[in-house]
Amino acid sequence: MLAAFEPCAHRHGLGDAAVDRRAVDLLDQALRRDLNIVVDMHHYRQLDGEPLDRNEQSVDDVVLEERFVAMWKQIAERYERADSRKVFFELYNEPHNRLTPEAWNRLVRNALAAVRPSNPLRPVIIGPAGYNKTDRLRNLDLPFFDRRIIVTIHLYEPYEFTHQGASWVEGSSAWSNTSCCSDAQRREIERRLDAAKAWSRWHFRPMWVGEFGSYDKADYAARERYTTFIRQAIEARGFTWAYWDLASHFGIFDPSSRTWRSELRDALLSGAPR
Numbered sequence: 553m554l555a556a557f558e559p560c561a562h563r564h565g566l567g568d569a570a571v572d573r574r575a576v577d578l579l580d581q582a583l584r585r586d587l588n589i590v591v592d593m594h595h596y597r598q599l600d601g602e603p604l605d606r607n608e609q610s611v612d613d614v615v616l617e618e619r620f621v622a623m624w625k626q627i628a629e630r631y632e633r634a635d636s637r638k639v640f641f642e643l644y645n646e647p648h649n650r651l652t653p654e655a656w657n658r659l660v661r662n663a664l665a666a667v668r669p670s671n672p673l674r675p676v677i678i679g680p681a682g683y684n685k686t687d688r689l690r691n692l693d694l695p696f697f698d699r700r701i702i703v704t705i706h707l708y709e710p711y712e713f714t715h716q717g718a719s720w721v722e723g724s725s726a727w728s729n730t731s732c733c734s735d736a737q738r739r740e741i742e743r744r745l746d747a748a749k750a751w752s753r754w755h756f757r758p759m760w761v762g763e764f765g766s767y768d769k770a771d772y773a774a775r776e777r778y779t780t781f782i783r784q785a786i787e788a789r790g791f792t793w794a795y796w797d798l799a800s801h802f803g804i805f806d807p808s809s810r811t812w813r814s815e816l817r818d819a820l821l822s823g824a825p826r
Contacts, residue, residue, distance in 0.1 A: 572630070579631075583638060590677060590762075590794075591631060592642035596620070601650030617659055620644075625666035632670040641667060642677035642762075646684050646706065653691035656681035661695060668698070677760065679704040684762065686744040689751045703755075704762035705748050706796075707786075710737045713778065717769030718801075731771060732778040741782055749789045761786050761793040765802035772815070779819035795820055 582589050597604045599620060604610055611619055624643065631639060643663050647656045660678055667676060676698075682688035684706040694701055708714045716727035733741075752759040764782055766775045779795075786793045799805040804816040 579634070579639070583635070587638075589634075589639045590642050591627065591639060592645050592677070593620075593623070594645045596644065599644075599651060600648055617662070620659065621662045621666045624663045625670075628667040628670045628674075632674075636671070636674045640675045640677055640702070641671070642704070646679070647681045648683050651681050653681045653688070653693075657691075657693040664695060664698060673700060675700050675702050677702045677704050677762065679706070679762065686748045689748065694755075694757070699756075701757065702760050703752065703757045704760045705744075706763040707741070707744060707761055707782065708764060709740050709744060713737070713770060713774070714764075714766040716767060718767050728769070729771075732766075732774045733781050738781060741785055745785055745789050745791070748791070752791075759791045761791050763794065763796040765796040768801045768803075776815045776819050779816055780822070783820055 579589055579591070595605065597608060598610050598613075598616060624641075628641065631641075643660060644651075651659070664676065667674070678692070678694065678701055680688035680692040682691070684704055686705045686707065689703070689705065692703070694703075710730070710732060712727040713730045713732045715721050715724050716730050718724045748759055748761075751757075764786075766778050768775075770778075783793065783795075795802075795804065797803050799807045804813050804820065805811075806813060
């Protein structure tokens with residue numbers, strides 16, 4: 553099992569004692585439950601060139617990338633003693649917009665240079681600019697001799713099914729009642745996974761499907777079919793995966809009733825060791 557873990561470093565800085573203590577406590581709790589942990593950075597709006605979240609602090613654009621690298625140096629040193637078989641770093645979730653492929657490739661190298669002195673053997677997860685989409689892998693340029701890198705992609709196709717009714721996606725209400733999974737939809741999923749497999753083999757890099765899932769506006773039975781199909785397709789290609797998410801609109805757990813959505817849970821875990 554895996555848990556994503558975000559220290560919110562871009563808002564507070566890990567020098568904030570309360571934030572740091574909470575981060576350490578959460579990580580320790582997850583490790584005691586034998587979870588694998590991904591420490592990552594999410595939603596650094598200024599870095600992506602987007603409007604800032606409420607209470608998010610901005611800096612001069614001239615030092616923006618330098619600040620990102622400095623934060624990763626701080627995070628890496630803070631967790632350098634964590635078990636490298638259980639705790640992974642992900643430099644940034646879904647780089648996009650202002651983080652063009654060229655800008656992202658440069659920032660990856662600089663951030664890795666800050667991480668590696670304290671964590672030479674730590675697996676670091678990196679996806680391509682453009683929301684980690686499979687068709688952007690061709691633009692990802694990684695340091696060849698750093699072989700402790702896991703490449704991630706996010707797979708939400710067919711998008712009109714997985715994001716129907718999503719409030720943050722313009723026009724998604726028009727996709728209501730989209731079902732899954734037709735032959736054409738299955739071929740689209742498999743085409744993207746096959747492209748990722750070919751890239752992985754060509755570059756000798758392990759591949760992790762770090763996100764897939766469907767929004768709860770979709771028909772529940774169709775969500776179950778989608779989840780079963782995509783999970784099996786991912787595993788058939790030898791990839792590991794993480795589902796998005798646990799307990800929100802995509803989730804397999806209902807926090808209000810504190811019960812599992814058992815059909816979705818079983819679609820993910822059927823045939824897996826318990």
